[in-house]
Structures are given as structure tokens and as C-alpha cells.
Amino acid sequence: MSEMPEDEVVKIILRGLSRFLILWILANKKLSGYDVAKELKNLTGEEFKTSSVYPILYELEENQFLSSEEITKGRRRIILYDITDKGLHILEQIRGTLELPIRNAISDFLDFQPASNEGESDSG
Numbered sequence: 001m002s003e004m005p006e007d008e009v010v011k012i013i014l015r016g017l018s019r020f021l022i023l024w025i026l027a028n029k030k031l032s033g034y035d036v037a038k039e040l041k042n043l044t045g046e047e048f049k050t051s052s053v054y055p056i057l058y059e060l061e062e063n064q065f066l067s068s069e070e071i072t073k074g075r076r077r078i079i080l081y082d083i084t085d086k087g088l089h090i091l092e093q094i095r096g097t098l099e100l101p102i103r104n105a106i107s108d109f110l111d112f113q114p115a116s117n118e119g120e121s122d123s124g
Contacts, residue, residue: 018056023083023091030080033057057081065090
């Protein structure tokens, strides 16, 4: 069995967090799907294609966590997404559930010091 490259593992983890991140982004301002993808990249450093972001936006809207509004800018039709009260409520529930464990994990992670390799022999 071949080992999965580290960058693929990071992408899988970020994809799992994408719904939470999208709700969090839209809690601050209304954005188009394209702008949500840009914000995700700014937050994570990873590329989020609009072709993967839009299905998540549609799903979140279908579940009434987001609402959308169509506007016209010049000749372009743009759909802006906004978090709903239900979306804010679920975001608050997620935050409350994760707050202490995440704070502890981040603190532990930031304080992490790998064990010293001193005393190990170079011979195999």
C-alpha cells in the first residue's frame, strides 16, 4: 500500500472543514462564490476551485444555513451568499463544541517540542 503525500492529507482535512469555514467567512459579509473561494485560499493557502465551492454553497443554502441574492453589476449577474440565522446558530454550536478542545490542542501544538534524538546510535 502506497503512502498518501502530505499535501494530499492537508487538502482532505481542509475540504472537511470547508463547510465550517464558508459559514464563518459569510458570517462577516455577503460574497459571491468566486469571492468565497478566494477567501478560502487566503485563509488556508490552498486553492479552492469554484467548481468545488459552489456545490457546498448550494448544499448549505438548501439546508437553510445560507441565503442568496441575485444582483446585477453592469451586465453581469452575480449571486451573493449570506449566512442565515439558522447558519449563525449552527456556527455558534460548532464554535462552542470545538472551542475548548481546539484551544487546548492549538496550545499543545504551539508548545510542542519533538523528543531529542540524543543518545541514539547512527548505526543500524
